[in-house]
Amino acid sequence: MSQEAALTLRQARERYFEENGFGQGGNYDERWVRVDVGPLPVWFPNSAERVRALRFHDLHHVLTGYRTDFPGECEISAWEVAGGCTNHWVAWALNLGGMGVGLCFMPRRVARAFQRGRYTGNLYRTEYGDALLGKTVEEMKRERGMDAPVPAPTRKDRLAFAGWSCAALLMGALGAAVTLSPLVLGAWLLAGLLR
Numbered sequence: 001m002s003q004e005a006a007l008t009l010r011q012a013r014e015r016y017f018e019e020n021g022f023g024q025g026g027n028y029d030e031r032w033v034r035v036d037v038g039p040l041p042v043w044f045p046n047s048a049e050r051v052r053a054l055r056f057h058d059l060h061h062v063l064t065g066y067r068t069d070f071p072g073e074c075e076i077s078a079w080e081v082a083g084g085c086t087n088h089w090v091a092w093a094l095n096l097g098g099m100g101v102g103l104c105f106m107p108r109r110v111a112r113a114f115q116r117g118r119y120t121g122n123l124y125r126t127e128y129g130d131a132l133l134g135k136t137v138e139e140m141k142r143e144r145g146m147d148a149p150v151p152a153p154t155r156k157d158r159l160a161f162a163g164w165s166c167a168a169l170l171m172g173a174l175g176a177a178v179t180l181s182p183l184v185l186g187a188w189l190l191a192g193l194l195r
Contacts, residue, residue, distance in 0.1 A: 005138035012062045012137050020068050026058055042179060053091035056123045059132075063140055064120075066113070074102025075113035081164050082117025086124045093171065096164075100172020103165055114161050115153050120145045 004012060017026045027033075033046045057080070061068065066076040077098030085091040102110040121144040126132055141147050153161070 005136065005141070007137055008134055009059055009062065009137060009140060010133035013058055013133070016058065016062050026054070028054065040179075040183075047090070049088075049090045050094075052128075053085070053088040053094075053124075055128055056088070056126070057091065059123055062137065063123075063144065063146060064116075071102075071106055071109060074098050074106060075109055078102060078110045078113040078168075079117035079120075080122055080124070081168065082114040082160070083120065083122035084124065085122075088124055091124065096168045096171035097175040098172075099164070100168035100170070100175070103169060104172070111161060112150075114164070115157060116150045118157055118160065119148075119150055 004015075007015070013026070014024075017023065028046075028051045030046050032043050033050070035042050035044075057076070060066075060076055060080060061072075064076060064079060066072040066079065077095040080091060080095045081099050085095060099110060099114075123132070123144075135143075
């Protein structure tokens with residue numbers, strides 16, 4: 001058994017926070033969140049609904065091994081969409097956007113992550129608390145089927161991927177429009193001033 005597998009989810013999550021520079025406790029209590037979209041920093045409120053979903057999302061990073069870089073976030077987005085985000089509406093929105101962007105830049109990796117998510121269980125249906133955080137990484141991976149090989153896609157898997165890909169591309173386009181609209185407006189105003 002690896003050293004990581006023997007850690008509790010709480011211990012592994014704290015290590016994950018430290019390794020990724022997220023601060024002690026993952027900065028869940030911060031009022032604002034900064035996310036770098038390429039060279040552009042984007043700030044948005046750290047709502048209670050976002051934190052509710054993020055607690056599971058961070059544990060998913062620990063369990064799946066997907067990194068917090070651009071490719072890793074696109075992969076975990078597809079993985080979470082495939083497994084379902086239940087009533088975590090913020091997770092649905094963010095994950096569909098991440099999957100949509102990933103489809104544009106790394107469609108095969110996103111497809112593999114989606115397929116993996118169809119056959120492994122995420123934690124969105126789980127009660128968050130000490131009982132969950134006290135389980136070991138190995139125990140949770142086994143419980144969620146993460147220790148088994150991912151089967152080849154069936155026709156049903158391909159149809160699910162196609163349907164969710166359409167939704168993800170729409171959400172990705174909407175997210176890009178919202179993110180880029182201040183830049184476009186600024187450029188338009190600047191162009192008007194320079195005439």
